[in-house]
Amino acid sequence: MEGSADVILYKRGLLTLAAGLLSGCAGQQSVLSPASDQARTLSWLGLLMGVICLLIYLLVVVLLGLALRRRARPAISPTGEVSGPVEGWLQRGLTIWASFVAAVLVVLAGASFVTDRILATPRGPAPLDVRVTGQQWWWRIAYRSPITGEWIETANELHLPLDRPARIELTSADVIHSFWVPGLHGKLDMIPGRANVLAVTPRKLGWLRGQCAEFCGLEHALMAFDVKVETPAEFQAWLAHQAAPAQARAGPGLALIENGACGGCHTVRGTRAKGRAGPDLTHLASRRALAAKTLSLSHGGLMGWITQPQALKPGAEMPASGLDPERTKALVAYLEALK
Amino acid sequence: MNALPDLTPVGDVAELPDAAMGPRGLIWWGTFGFMLIEGAGFVLAGGSLLYLWAQAPQWPPVGAPPPALGFGLAFTVLILLSALPNIWLQKRARACDLPASRLGLVVMGLLGVALMGLRGYELAHLNIRWSANAYGSLIWLMMILHTSHVLTDLIDTLVIAVWSFTHEPGRPQFADISDNAGYWSFVVLTWPPIFLLVYGLPRWS
């Protein structure tokens, strides 16, 4: 029975995919899966502090338990005062405890300062400059074109070359956001009117996940992004490709973009669509996800997002396209060709 | 022992006065507490002004002349001078001198009215709207904060003055007059730093 065999295969495929996604994705945004020098340094610091704090906690609990369960009890005067050898030891203990706590704090503060120094010292070849601007609720990403040196834009997916320091300049076009890729570094706020710089040196190939970490309004929960760390050669190829204008053949979809509302907010380089309010779509189909990882970049995702963005991400700036299904299909066909 | 103990007298406080002047009195401490609160507010507002001034490329920003110095100087001179009758009033009140207290309250009331008039001219000649930029907002913030204190003390003084002319005060009420004078000293002392921030900083930076 072919049908049911297909179904079984299909279900197995889904399960494999799910399991892969689960194990794969679960670590992609974890502080404990460092993929860069900086994240590795921070996870060592976290481990050191965590272990020391755990030991201190156990010590306190043990002392508390002993205090409650001791058999021998001292004599207490009618006014509630206590003297004697035990009291004397408790007094000495106070000094010992104060010194111990102070010493631990000095060690931890010292470890923190050393970490700060390590994080501040750049190592490696000349850094790659990237600019990321937070918007409600997506990420505007800009690189220098390797050909012209001009800043070219993409959105919601960050690519970085392995082993080369990246200097990520962060700001915001509206409210305060926070750029956080736990696998690469701690978070840093994106503040309108300020430029913050995050220095990361990726050391592992593959995909990482980042998410906005400062409450930025209604759809703060749906503002995430992909990071891909690739070999320098792959990265150069990707960057050159991103810097080139749109590769798709003109068709009815492009006409809809240029003549309709889309071009007012979106840019497709090489066409007449030059809007800057929304994400750059020149190489939309080269990305994995849509609307800051609200959806995956599939045919269904694109259809749904263009037709009903407010149902998928209420409050997003993107209005419904108002196009009939035929035109929507043509538009999506064009977008899928924007590789 | 879970019963109420008996009570035995070991001292008597009936001969104590029913009020004390200055920090020995209870109410003085309430007034002092509110001075701390408002002082903290002033310090933070002034700190905010200095924080934004330190970041500004120009202070005041391009196109805004500093506040007109004349009215600010006049206000400053008058409020500092008002400290003299104020201290005299406080001393006379602590001595429970009713005629002197009444006179002092009237004088301080008139001075308060004159100062509010001068303050009105100051506010009309700050040469910036609060809605123009952050500099304008902060100048107005400092001025409104101080003005609200001048106004509050003026209303207090007028009410106490009316009361003192129509009633027979006891020691607690003389202590109140003294505390009110103390509050005016606070209003006087908080002015010079604000004057420097509002009138001086735009001219020196």
Added chain:
Amino acid sequence: MSAVPILDRAEAEARCLAAWRDAPGLWGFLTTVDHKRIAGRYVCTTMALLFMAGVLALDMRLQLAFPGMHRMGAQGYNEAFTLHGSTMLFLVSVPVMEAMAMWLVPLMLGQRNMAFPRLNAFSYWTYLGGVLMLWVPHALNVTPDLGWFQYPPLSGPGYAPGHRTDVWAQMITFTEVAALSVSVNTAVTILRMRPLGMTLAKMPLFLWAMLVASVMTILALPAVMLVTSMLIADRLVATHFFDPVAGGDVVLFQHLFWFFGHPEVYIIFVPALGFVAQIVETFSRRRVFGYIPVVLSLLTIAVLAFGLWVHHMFAVGLPKLGASFYTAASMAIALPTGLQIYCWIATLWGGRPRLTTPLLWVIGFIATFVIGGLSGVMTASAPLDLQLTDTYFIVAHLHYVLIGGALFPLFGAFCYWFPKATGRLLSERWGKVSFWLVFGGFNLGFFPMHFLGLMGMPRRIYTYGHEMGWQPLNVVALAGSVIAVGGGLIFVANACFSFKRGAPSGPNPWEASTLEWACASPPPPYNFTHSPVVDSLTPLWPPPQVLPVVTGLSLDEREVLVTSVVDAQPVHRQASAKPSIWPLVSALAVSATFVGSIFTPWALVWGTLPVAAALTAWFWPHRRLTPGARRLLGKAT
């Protein structure tokens, strides 16, 4: 038997009652200045709000137990965490601690009332205005929705149209006026109304804690009043404090807010340390170990707390050198805190502990708060904090220190002083059951959140994808929260049943040492007919047959004794304010002004008139008119 003169208690009680009793019924309710009644109102209101905030919390836990849930949309969830946080921090935690002080401070001082009785009444009505300021708009669907600290530009005129943020900002104004009023009252009472002989060196640790917390409140709360007023001004009258385009700075908001916000958490925590001190002393049956180190720790915490606020801003991108200073200071505050923990354990070690319910709550406090303190040491490290802040790690940390560090001692304090307040004993058995459920449920619910943060789960998200792998721990968090709330309900049920049917307690069921246990349970309106004289830190140890007191304060007029700051020498008698409607009227005038100023700045101008009138009536001394005034008013001379 020595012939010590004994005062006629019955006669004194009758005369005091006549002078100090409230009018019956509604009028008495509206005009009372009895600190115990007002404190009782505060406690009931805060506990009702605690329950409501808890329901919001369960709602959020349920929402997050299933990835991709759309039961609560983004708007609903954002409103929930805003209401939850704002209610807990502004309407529950600080007010309930102040209420406990309001109730207990005069009793522990052997005094009949606080320094400014009507100010207490005013503070409650103003606080109630703050409660309504937040919850009535919620009922009308104008709920604030940007969190319990609403950073501009998100909360500014450009991105938060409508009145939700104005509601939040003005609610804060109400509650801060109320809190400042109580704090001034508490501080002045502790400094100037101690009984003869209670020098600062013989003052119970709870009073030290409340003195410290009150002074901290006085110095910290103006910051939040200022910053929320500046935000309202930006929104309402087009000022530009936080507008970067016009020379303002959004980070200024954060500095001012956290200058308040960090001391605020210690303002909540320090009174809890006071509860712990008294409970540990009574149930170890000995004086607290290390009185002087504990007092010095309280003072050190108070000072240091004002120098830490930037640790809430490590991710803002401020200069690294500054961040290092705040790391060092934030770690340093662990030292005085750790010293206090040692002293409590040492008291138990060198004493004869009795495992009653209040002591269980203190043990729960130590076992729980220390986790929060240690996670705080981790987040004190500026670089590590960049991974931890704004994630569920911080959510875990803040709940461990607030619930473990403040609510557990508070519940212990409720159990400890319940017999004094009501004259009845709580059920020990149900008290212990509720403790274990709350303690176990809380730890089950919140410990996993440390790991969720490390797994990358940010704060304030209404949903997440299944692929993130966050669901299992979120389900555990839900289970723990449900258990804890169940324990809380049993706690309340115990209180309600015991209030009606508990065994009578007598004045000193715990054989405690401080003065509040020397008056009846519940205390009469005047607390003590005569002010006791003390000569030790533990005046009721050993339990006196005869309590030394002073005479001379009127039994027929409301009078209290004012003593000197350090040595508690007698200075003067003070007429104590009688019941009055003016605190309520003033609070109504103030409330109308605050509510109106959300809509128009002119409300501040017009509101001055009724406020001034009400305050004038409040403070108007009632003494003989002069002959001239009598003639003017047509009265007989």
